[in-house]
Amino acid sequence: xxxxxxxxxxxxxGGLAAAARLARAGLSVRLLERQxxxxxxxxxxxxxxxxxxxxxxxxxxxxxxGHRGGLYPKLEALGLAERVEFLQVPHFYRSLAPxxxxxxxxxxxxxxxxxxxxxxxxxxxxxxxxxxxxxIAEEIRRLGEExxxxxxxxxxxxxxxxxxxxxxxxxxxxxxxxxxRDPLA
Numbered sequence: 001x002x003x004x005x006x007x008x009x010x011x012x013x014g015g016l017a018a019a020a021r022l023a024r025a026g027l028s029v030r031l032l033e034r035q036x037x038x039x040x041x042x043x044x045x046x047x048x049x050x051x052x053x054x055x056x057x058x059x060x061x062x063x064x065x066g067h068r069g070g071l072y073p074k075l076e077a078l079g080l081a082e083r084v085e086f087l088q089v090p091h092f093y094r095s096l097a098p099x100x101x102x103x104x105x106x107x108x109x110x111x112x113x114x115x116x117x118x119x120x121x122x123x124x125x126x127x128x129x130x131x132x133x134x135x136i137a138e139e140i141r142r143l144g145e146e147x148x149x150x151x152x153x154x155x156x157x158x159x160x161x162x163x164x165x166x167x168x169x170x171x172x173x174x175x176x177x178x179x180x181r182d183p184l185a
Contacts, residue, residue: 005027007031009032010032010033011032013041021077041055059086062086091103092106092111119182121182129180140164
């Protein structure tokens, strides 16, 4: 029986990234996946004649050329960035519903303004949500910058990153329902 320095269970994006980093560090890695293809939410399936994405269709924090975000250096470190042609999408997202065609631009202020224009009665709740979401993003950024092992104690992590801890335990629907009255918003 062959032995390995590391065994990674699950070949979703996290498992693939972990296995790739371990292998690039010179470790012998075994990656196990029960599905027929790796990638987790970043896979597709076919129902002739259509191809459907399971979930992933954009990468956050990749950044535009000349203004790369935090994800790009991680892809570079794995030797992947130069092997993929990244296409800029025109909007952060587009939401279609009866009576609504909302194109939300990139950026904190621009995205909030687009939502406020579409849902002016939700001004207070949207502003509070944006503060909350961007505070979580900042905590994630700070956590990612910490040296390895610095965030290993659960209580210390919860105290240092309270919004992130809250987000991990409270369903998004609960947060949205607390701040917004319009179901379309």
